[in-house]
């Protein structure tokens with residue numbers, strides 16, 4: 001299937017490793033030109049070089065902290081200075097730290113709001129005028145299945161609470177922007193094997209007095225019908241499809257990629 005991505009400009013946020021890195025690589029493989037960012041200049045440059053080596057694609061690494069207004073502006077402006085436009089925006093960021101309600105003060109909540117909600121608000125605000133000018137575009141928020149069913153993630157209250165607001169925003173603007181040819185969707189990872197998952201499994205293991213391997217085994221044997229964690233490239237394939245022109249009538253949806261883990265019918 002030709003996804004129609006050749007020559008399109010895709011901005012992928014938080015992409016030096018994990019889900020964002022896999023998404024950036026998949027876009028490059030499909031012929032899109034990719035601007036990708038993360039905070040660490042060395043890490044994002046190395047990731048971009050590796051993607052170019054594997055795909056022969058056109059990839060621009062940008063060092064930017066998405067938890068700040070300046071970082072979001074610098075990411076989009078640097079990308080547009082090189083590629084002139086934005087066809088696709090993938091909103092992604094590092095995850096807020098684990099913790100239960102009693103563990104977290106105002107400062108921790110504020111930091112998570114800046115990282116998870118405001119990065120989505122700011123990147124969207126920066127990309128919209130450019131998409132409007134060219135009368136079309138596609139925005140995908142990479143969030144989490146915890147938005148639908150937080151019960152597996154009781155120690156992730158910051159993520160559970162704040163990502164839900166991203167979904168409220170997405171559902172609202174997807175209806176507003178459709179007339180302007182801009183589609184807005186979300187993809188929700190369940191348990192995809194990345195460094196973040198190792199961090200979360202380690203935290204859960206500490207709280208439960210067990211090992212990270214035992215935590216993973218429990219998920220694989222008792223929670224995930226497919227019996228395994230997902231691979232980043234499996235997640236990336238879904239994101240890249242939904243973002244692509246081939247998904248031209250898909251708007252306002254949230255697709256979970258979780259091996260069947262969620263038991264909700266919607």
Ligand SMILES: NC(=O)c1ccc[n+]([C@@H]2O[C@H](COP(=O)([O-])OP(=O)(O)OC[C@H]3O[C@@H](n4cnc5c(N)ncnc54)[C@H](OP(=O)(O)O)[C@@H]3O)[C@@H](O)[C@H]2O)c1
Nearest residue numbers: 014016017018019038039040066094095144191192194196
């Ligand atoms: N993996 C899963 O199954 C899963 C499930 C549900 C939700 N999620 C969420 O999906 C997101 C990505 O997860 P992942 O598994 O890919 O995590 P990961 O492997 O830890 O990668 C996180 C990426 O985000 C970048 N990053 C972190 N903070 C940033 C910031 N302030 N500004 C710019 N870039 C930043 C990191 O690079 P630098 O350190 O260089 O900045 C890195 O490239 C997280 O929010 C996570 O909570 C993941």
